[in-house]
Amino acid sequence: MSVSNLLENWAEFRHTHPVDDVPHDPYKWAMSIDLDACSGCNACSIACYAENNIPVVGKDKFEHGQVMHWMRIERYWPEDGREFPDQGATFLPMMCQQCEAAPCETVCPVGATNHTADGLNSQIYNRCVGSRYCSANCPFKVRYFNWYDYPTTENVWPAEMTQQLNPDITLRGKGVMEKCTFCVQRIRAGERAVKNEGRILRDGEVQTACQQVCPTGAITFGNLVDPESKVHQKWKAQQVELTADEQEKDKEEGGTDLRGYRILEELRPYPSVMYMERVRESAI
Template identity: 55%
Template sequence: MSLSNLIDDWSRYRKGREEGGFHDYEHMWGMSIDLNKCIGCNACSVACYAENNLAVVGKEKFEKGQGMHWLRLERYWDEPDLGEERTTEFQQHGASFLPMMCQQCNAATCEPVCPVAATYHTPDGLNAQVYNRCIGSRYCSNNCPYRLRYFNFWSYYEDSWPAPLQMQLNPDISVRDKGVMEKCTFCVQRIRTVKDTARMEDRKVRDGEVQTACSQTCPTGAIEFGDMLGMYDPETGVAETKVTRMWRKHQVEFGKTKQNKQTPDMRGYRVFEFLNTDPCVMYLDRVREV
């Protein structure tokens, strides 16, 4: 991946959008997260730690903002704190949760600022981070509106996985050393394995064959993951994947900074879509009884 390739990829997407289409993606991985179903149990985050060899940095470093959680659960209070006398640390009602991972923006703001082209767009529509290339300038992190890139300020492998815990490391993904930026990859090692198998069996990747660690773990099935370009399934005769169906149902479309919805009841939205980052993750708004 030379610098000219990177700029080509970048401009190809921009041009494709202006002409009302996408460039020749092989797949385009996307996600749909139903916040109505999310119970804030943090299982997705734990699964991510286990799958992607994420370092546990400890309380002190976490408080300095050096946590390495690729998937974080953001907590909001959508009922006001009435200020009444409480016996608990937090108020009893009104918490809502939002799992936040890399949004795999199509027009990612992190990509053009990297001085060494360590982050680029793959033909799968993923926003890739190549650890070998990264020199740790942290421009990408500063340019990400979601703050979803995490920097290795230290070497964590000795403290985080003391023997024999190194045996639990996933061999399909490298352990990052200090000075390297990292972020959610949509579990690219799982995508790679499934694509390899499909290639060996001379077939296409089936819907639901790739599961990210978070969507596999979610006890309520709030996280759906799949190919946004649709895959024809000969068994059901359906040409669209679960994720595409969700996006269509909630009338969220790519390449828009504001969605035109027939009714305001449609719950789908993308975070910060007015910034024209064109994320691949759609959230379904939480509905509350008043």
């Protein structure tokens, strides 16, 4: 525990802040979600449960607001005078936005949540003491706390299903915070695989679980610094800049027809997820 360690390594944790001049190299993981394509089927949410060993808390705890869905489908009802079934809900898949300047990172007293060089907001379960300050300061409320010791709770994973738990993922004990990781285990496995070939990951070689199962292909995931990647092309086409807190296109008078936007961008967390506004009629 030397002071030099503090001074040198400290800065290293935080060097990928977008206003700093350190570029993301060779990866910056990002996402693009087309709300027009989203049908609210919840497949992404289920896939996330399966991939990340997320405990199923049951009806009572769900009603208490203690549900653990890292990927959640939010429903909003347009207020245009019509009611269901004439009027359908609009859906918003919401997960950790992997903010570049994440409000959760600065407030953690023990530094359990940090920024990785490839632009992920990481969570170190072993280091977390459970102060929940990160969740208190998260604008999107996408952090989930282990209110109970789920691995030892009955029926979280029914007996016959414990064999299907993902061996690449740890189970989280009580009292720690967890959240969407952009399926970091898949990213790391992919990186190791291509390292043997002496190259970096190509677009599409790593898919997140939610992207993989989306029946309408609403979710695009990839490397934002790779000009060939779909996610890069979408962000570019929508003129959404990662490092901007207000997009150039929004400054134009009369607005723009482009659909891309980031949620709560004005708070300057610099989210890594771009949404594309829904344009079709919302009735199902």
